[in-house]
Amino acid sequence: MTTAAAVFDIANLAKKARVASRQAAQLDTNTKNKLLTAMAENIIASQDQILAENSKDIDNGEHKGLSAAMLDRLLLTPQRIEGIANAILEIVSLADPVGSLSATQKRPTGIEVAKMRIPLGVIAMIYEARPNVTAEAAALCLKSGNGVILRGGSEALHSNLAIAKVLHDTLISFAILPEVISVVPDPDRSVIEKLLTLNQDIDLVIPRGGEGLIRYVSDNSRIPVIQHFKGVCHLYVDKYADINKAIDILVNGKTQRPSACNSLETVLVHQAVSAEFLPKAAIALAPFNVKIHACANSVKFFDGAELANDADYDAEYLAQEIAVKEITGFEQAIAHIQQFSSDHTEVIVTQDYSRSREFIRRINSSVVMVNASSRFSDGGELGLGSEIGISTSKLHAYGPMGLEALTTEKFVVFGNGETRA
Numbered sequence: 001m002t003t004a005a006a007v008f009d010i011a012n013l014a015k016k017a018r019v020a021s022r023q024a025a026q027l028d029t030n031t032k033n034k035l036l037t038a039m040a041e042n043i044i045a046s047q048d049q050i051l052a053e054n055s056k057d058i059d060n061g062e063h064k065g066l067s068a069a070m071l072d073r074l075l076l077t078p079q080r081i082e083g084i085a086n087a088i089l090e091i092v093s094l095a096d097p098v099g100s101l102s103a104t105q106k107r108p109t110g111i112e113v114a115k116m117r118i119p120l121g122v123i124a125m126i127y128e129a130r131p132n133v134t135a136e137a138a139a140l141c142l143k144s145g146n147g148v149i150l151r152g153g154s155e156a157l158h159s160n161l162a163i164a165k166v167l168h169d170t171l172i173s174f175a176i177l178p179e180v181i182s183v184v185p186d187p188d189r190s191v192i193e194k195l196l197t198l199n200q201d202i203d204l205v206i207p208r209g210g211e212g213l214i215r216y217v218s219d220n221s222r223i224p225v226i227q228h229f230k231g232v233c234h235l236y237v238d239k240y241a242d243i244n245k246a247i248d249i250l251v252n253g254k255t256q257r258p259s260a261c262n263s264l265e266t267v268l269v270h271q272a273v274s275a276e277f278l279p280k281a282a283i284a285l286a287p288f289n290v291k292i293h294a295c296a297n298s299v300k301f302f303d304g305a306e307l308a309n310d311a312d313y314d315a316e317y318l319a320q321e322i323a324v325k326e327i328t329g330f331e332q333a334i335a336h337i338q339q340f341s342s343d344h345t346e347v348i349v350t351q352d353y354s355r356s357r358e359f360i361r362r363i364n365s366s367v368v369m370v371n372a373s374s375r376f377s378d379g380g381e382l383g384l385g386s387e388i389g390i391s392t393s394k395l396h397a398y399g400p401m402g403l404e405a406l407t408t409e410k411f412v413v414f415g416n417g418e419t420r421a
Contacts, residue, residue, distance in 0.1 A: 008186040010194050013179070014149065014201040017122045020177035021147030025119045029096040031174070032143055036092045039170045040085040043135065046166045047081045053162035054131065061155055069259065073129040074156055084132045084163075087386050088139045094385045097404045098145045101412065110418045115409040119145035121203035123406065124195055125388070126151045126217060128209035131159035136386045137206075138167055138181045144406035147180050149202065151195065153209075154187030161185060196221040206389045206401075211316070226401065227393045230316040231261030231344035233374045236333045236359070238350035239270040243277050245371055246349040247284050253347070253374040255288040259318050261390065262345055262377040266313055266323040268333050274298060274326045281324075290320045297326040313340045330355065334362055341365055343392040345377040366392055366399035 027035075043050070054076040061071050097117045104112040123146050125137045134150055141148035152160040164183035171178045184191055196205065199222040206226045207217040218225050235253060237246045253264035269277050278301035285292070292305035293312035299305045302324070306312075312323045313336070327333050337346055345367040348359040356370040367377040377400065379387025384402025391397045397405035 008184075008188075008191060010184065010186075010191050011198060011201075013182055013184070014122065014195070014198045016177075016179040017147040017149050017182055018201040020179040021119070021122050021145075023177055024142060024147055024180045025098070025121075025145040027145065027176075029098075032096065032145075033092045035170065035174050035176070036088050036139055036143060038173070039135075039139065039167055040088040040092075042166050042170050043081060043085045043088070043163065046162075047078060050081060050159065050162045050166070051076055051078070053158040056158040057131075057156050064155075066155065070129060070155070074131070074159070076131060076159060080132065084135045087132070087136050090380075090385050091136075091139045091143050091403075094143065094403055096143060097407050102409075104414065109420070110416065112414040114412045114414075116412050117404070117407045118410050120406055120408055122147040122149065122201060124149045124151065124202045124205045124223070126192060126195075126205065126207045126209075126213065128153040128213060129156055131156045131163060133208065134160045134163045134183060135167070137388050138164075140386055140388045140403060140406060142180065144403045146406055147182075149182045149184065149195070151184040151192060157185070157187055192217075193220065196223060199223045208389050224396070226389055226391045226397065228261070228344070228390045229392065230342050231263070232265045232314065232316050232340055232342040233262060233345040233347070233377070234337050234341065235264050235267045235347045235349065235374065236337070237267065237269045237273060237277055238330070238333075238348055238352065238355055239272040240352040240355060241270070241273060241277070241349040242351055242371075243273065243280065246277060247280050249347065249349055249371070249373050250281055251284050251288075254285065254290060254322050255320065256373075256375055258320050260375070261316075261318075262374050263318070264322060264347075264374050265315060265317055266325065266340065268325050268327050268336055269298065270330075270333070271297075271326050271328055278302075278324070278326075285322075288320050290322055292322060292324055294324040295326055298324050316342070330358070334359075337363055337365075344390070345369065345374045347372065347374050366390070 100117045102115045104114040106112050127133050160183050167181050168178040202223050205221050205223045207214045211230050214229050282302045292302040293308040294305040295308050308323050343365045346363050346365045347369040350356050360368050379400035379402050387400045390400050
């Protein structure tokens with residue numbers, strides 16, 4: 001019996017995406033913005049069809065016993081569809097990086113050298129749940145002049161294909177090849193296995209989901225991969241911290257959305273302020289039922305806390321759960337973060353300017369913050385508009401990735417007949 005995976009030809013889709021990406025790369029900013037605006041309007045106009053397909057995913061998810069949190073990520077409502085359209089319109093408002101030229105430098109030979117931003121080519125996006133990612137990733141790739149292949153989770157297949165149909169119909173109305181944006185219709189894992197070998201037609205893979213998915217993609221891809229395995233984000237409450245600020249930042253960073261990769265997972269407290277900070281932290285976290293893994297010196301401040309070990313300090317809980325450690329000083333805080341950091345986001349709370357500057361200089365995670373919640377470690381909050389993902393590897397892009405991170409640079413040389421001696 002022929003399987004669905006055997007019928008679907010991902011290699012052929014990638015070749016078509018490569019051809020279509022060349023057309024996308026040539027679109028001017030005005031055309032791209034008109035196209036994206038039309039996509040946003042058409043998503044709103046097609047909300048009944050999208051919601052009908054989404055209800056199939058919800059029904060299937062309930063039948064499979066998906067968690068309430070997963071079902072909530074899957075669910076689309078008129079308000080959420082409006083949010084998808086608004087996210088696309090926000091991308092319209094962003095500056096187009098494609099074609100921007102750096103200042104020229106004149107060389108002793110007489111030539112002038114500059115760099116121009118160009119699209120990467122074809123981007124494959126592999127992600128779980130969240131149908132909004134389909135539209136937002138497509139819009140970011142289109143605005144940056146790239147083709148994109150979107151392979152969402154099987155649990156959101158009907159929703160993703162419904163959104164893709166709206167995007168394809170809009171592309172066709174603008175006489176643009178619909179393969180500029182392709183949603184893989186086959187949920188079989190063998191399609192991913194094949195996709196990851198297509199380095200002749202795909203330039204970059206961005207996995208977005210749990211650590212297991214990202215490690216699988218990284219281990220099996222012949223194509224460069226944007227890596228972000230997990231977010232073990234630290235809060236260091238310094239000797240010179242404003243305790244009230246520290247409490248607010250702790251509560252917001254841990255409890256506002258604990259399932260997000262920018263939520264706090266470990267808090268380090270200078271011993272000089274631990275007796276003041278930790279009882280207040282215990283009171284502030286109690287209403288949220290935060291489970292505490294605490295060191296021997298801090299466990300006494302929390303009711304029901306468990307004694308922490310190294311595995312707790314290496315954990316990405318993604319839940320109302322946090323590790324706590326009292327440290328002897330600034331140097332120990334730096335050493336702990338360097339040992340356990342996932343290079344995502346680290347925060348210091350301090351009123352000492354030199355201390356904050358030293359923290360920024362010595363901690364090289366993709367986002368380093370002073371007196372602000374880790375929840376601001378997000379493309380939209382950092383001024384990028386929508387983000388397509390986050391990179392915790394330092395090559396090409398580092399941190400939240402917006403439009404500019406979906407481009408690269410080529411050298412442009414201006415001459416007047418110069419020849420090399």
